Amino acid sequence: MHEVLLVEDDDLIREATRLTLEAHGYRVRTAADGVAGLDMFRDRRPDVAVLDIMLPRLNGVSLAGRIREESGVPVLLISARNDPVDVVMGLEAGADDYVTKPFDGPVLVARIRALLRRAAPAERPSPTGPLCFGDLTFCAVSLEVRRDGRLLTLTTTELKLLREFAASPGTVLTRDLLLERVWDYAWSGDTRVVDVGVQRLRAKIGRERVETVRGVGYKLRG
Structure with missing residues (x-):
């Protein structure tokens, strides 16, 4: 069972997202702000981190950058539709992908599955020599x-x-x-x-x- 770290300050969105992910077989740990999310990430490395951009104490872009400095764990940002600059900043900071609010649960799950597949060993043929x-x-x-x-x-x-x-x-x-x-x-x-x-x-x-x-x-x- 893969573990997801979900960092979202909105109580309703955080709980609804947690339930959706758990219904699809993921183990979910949650945090309500960026600092708590970073501490939780360091305490036990998840398989993927899902971060809202607008977080108190430490925003999602900065949190993505801190995670990327310490780990290659896939990072997915959750963004509002009207902040493309923040999305690009997040990707440049080290995030791997993003979804926009409001998002459908199946879309989020599909993106997480894609990140996990990408992190797994490649199945396509590769050159064998340098x-x-x-x-x-x-x-x-x-x-x-x-x-x-x-x-x-x-x-x-x-x-x-x-x-x-x-x-x-x-x-x-x-x-x-x-x-x-x-x-x-x-x-x-x-x-x-x-x-x-x-x-x-x-x-x-x-x-x-x-x-x-x-x-x-x-x-x-x-």
Whole structure:
């Protein structure tokens, strides 16, 4: 049974969400503010953290950043529809995905399942030997990424994103394709998660390594 940390300050939303998740087989621990949520996260690492953005004491964006500094646990943000800037900030801070309020329980559950699948070992065939792209070396077996011989620390999402690029160097991968393969969306999602994910990956492996193909997607330079 997977454990979910739910941090939400609205009592009714927190309780309704807890009941929904438990009905789908998840064990849920809850907190009503960001500081309590961080303490609970540190006390016992959950399998996934679900954070409201507008939290007292420590907001969800800051909490996502603190969690990402300490762990690769998947983080899902809950956002109001009228704050796209906060969503982008949250993704840049290290969150993996988000849902907007008001949300349907099945949508939230589907997003959590997608995050958990993404965190599990990849099932698609991977190259067996190290691949080199300029100063970058990627081994899909050990999941080690080195730049100029220096070992890089990548999140699960960043590793899967790099894995897709490395499997097809020089090939343009559309945002929709990356949403399906990396974020496990079988439906059309918000491509901002792809753009921010690529931005975070570039910051670690080199901005010049991933090229933007305007209006289409991205490709890895060999």
